[in-house]
Amino acid sequence: MPSANYRSLLRTPGAAAFFLPALLGRVGVAMTGLSIFWLVHARTGTFAPAGLVSGAFAVAEAVGAPQLARLVDRFGQTRVLPPALLAHAAAVALLVSLVAADASAPLLVLGGAPAGASVPQLAAMSAARWAHLLRTDRATELPTAFALESVGNAVGYLVGPATISALAAAGHPTAGTLLAAALSVGGGLVLAAQRGTAPTPAADLTAHPRGDRSPLRGAVLVLIGLNLAVGVYFGALQVSVTAFVVAHGAPGAAAALLAVSNCSGLLAGWLYGLRRWRAAPPVQLLLVSCALTTGTLLSLTVGSPLELGLVVVLTGAAIPPLLALFAVLTESAVHRAVLTQAFSWLGSASAAGSAVAAAVSGWAIDALGPRGGFALTAAAAATMTLQSLAGLRLLRAPERQLARPGPTPD
Template sequence: MVSGYVEILRARHAARLLVGTLVGRLPNATAAIAIVLFVRAEGGSYSLAGALAAVYGVANAVGQPVLGRLVDLHGQPRVQLPGAVLSGLAMGVFAFAGVGTPVLAYAAVAAAGLFTPPLEGGLRALWPSVLRKEDQVHTAYAMDAVAQEVMFTVGPLLVTVCVSLWSAQAALLVLNVVGVLGALSVVVSPPSRAWRSAPREAHWLGALRSPGLLALLGAFLFIGMALGSITVAAVPYADEHGGDAVYGWLMAALGLGALVGGAVYGARQWAGEPGRRLRVLVALLAVCYLPLMLMPGAFAMVLLTVVAGVFLAPAIACAFVLVDLHAPRGTVTEAFSWLVTTFTVGASVGTGLAGPVVEAGGALWGFAVPGAAGAVSLLVLACTGRVLAAPARGKVVAASSENDPNRAVEPRFSSGDRA
């Protein structure tokens, strides 16, 4: 397992791109908690804090595919770095202006979310040109999914450390400065500067004109709903079994399960059609959500939550492969950004849906939501199996590689979207 990951990280530029992307995405991973803590430190209400965090999330969901399309059209450095700087400046305005002028606060967090650079999609577009071997790229996708879980686990801890050492305002400023430096590290790297998207057909739908991608996005909307609903359902359970400490352990256990599952999944090569493999992974994911309804004691519940997270990262890694296969020529960054956006929107919908369900039926019915959402996701994949299995148009050996300055002929694992 370790040797496969080490081999990837030893590839030229691979470690730099992975670390730079993770550091560059810290502001995005920590935005919600940083905004809430800052608003409360400024004397604002929880309602205002939640509304500002929601505005940031919506703006981010809108901005990711838009900026992803611009990356495909104009390259990474011209979009990623200006986006990171503008997002950081907007959050700086919010940090210095505070919440005394609500209109300015809303505008600042909206701009910060809108201009957040699509570093996640950009990294996945770069992996094939950095590694060049199909098996290594698939392993890198799994490692990428695991790394995201680490970031979303460590990020909130960094916010609390900054707040305890300095202030909530300092946390906003420091994390955004660090994020800009991470984006800078990525965009000045040779692979990012050399990367060019394949020529694309002019179409207002962009990546969304792919039926296979639409099917995948439909499935992952419900997977996001499942994840978002767990974060809400766990609150009343924790209130009855030990309070905030238990809630923290449950959320950490969910991330731990994803880390373990992603690490194991990426340690071996998987034969067969990825669409079929994704259906199996989503089926296992849905099944593992069901035992949460047993709601045993805290220790057993933490173990069940670990199991519930095991198949999340493998499903995401498998989805990356399918995105690459089905993204229309010249839209690979946009396509990956759409997956990020859809998953985020699904999590927000799941959070909103689980609230009334918990109020009406308690934690038991709250934990029924992720299982139901997982089942619907599986149904979507089952109904669109032929679409996902069909090879995307033009997926053949290219006459020349987009990323090879010598224009050497080489087979691609994905096709015309060498990315």
């Protein structure tokens, strides 16, 4: 059988109608945290309150995402998403108003938390729709669909932060925050309007064993640990690359190197989804983790920004296949009634790891120089490899029967 391709996926009835607005919305989601940072910084003139507000936003998102996803799984995307989007729009408007009114730092922190807690989890909802659309008779195409999702995430985090940085540099941080909210809310509302591809809510599933309602079990716990390590890798990489190029007298090269890494990931994610791989997903996960570990170890030996650029091409190429594999393994391990929650827990773990790494890598760089930060990225990648190896048996025995629709009793 020839490999599934992206064109055939997007030609599936209803697929493009939910994927494209979700893609637009996740660009807004990728912009929001950074836009809030520059919004507060432009008003206060200092980095400390900006960091506190954006930190409160990130923590609230990590805590709130699984709770919102639980409601989505129980009552459905089309019921939960519209009020959640309105709450997010109101929270962002409140924060912008507080900043405009020169509110105190504690009030700004309190204003940032609701904006984070209400961030729409569009990536998780889009992935859940692919599973709902394909799992019955086209399950072999799910890896391709999740590869497309990983490419969509890479696009969001390439375009979004670059747009915010450009608007902030031009002196329009408020416009950046409002644009981020408009994209998130607009894309989410269009997604919610696509009722035909929405997964069946758990409240409407007549055959839903009570014992299957928790996604925090078995293979998903392993995947949460892997996503935590990925978050540490991301958080440390951004700080370390910047510190390295500054130490070599080329501060302007940081954005270029990170862009090169993202573009490498875009290409690798696209190519990964174009073919059907013979190795089982857990084995692929172990191999890609080993490749990422090798690349991060090479970063400890580089002596110039050019050499670092070659390394980030390798490490950047490993990330989208990893994200696609996380989605494949998650879909195979949990009941469909808690799938959005499971995807959201992975995202929360990654966000938590990134937040921790941002602080720890700064300390490591101060103590050991840029290579201290790269040592943290290498430790995160090596931890992923060890986790993949230790959890290989568990990941190779997914509870697939839970993910399949059961018989409906009379």
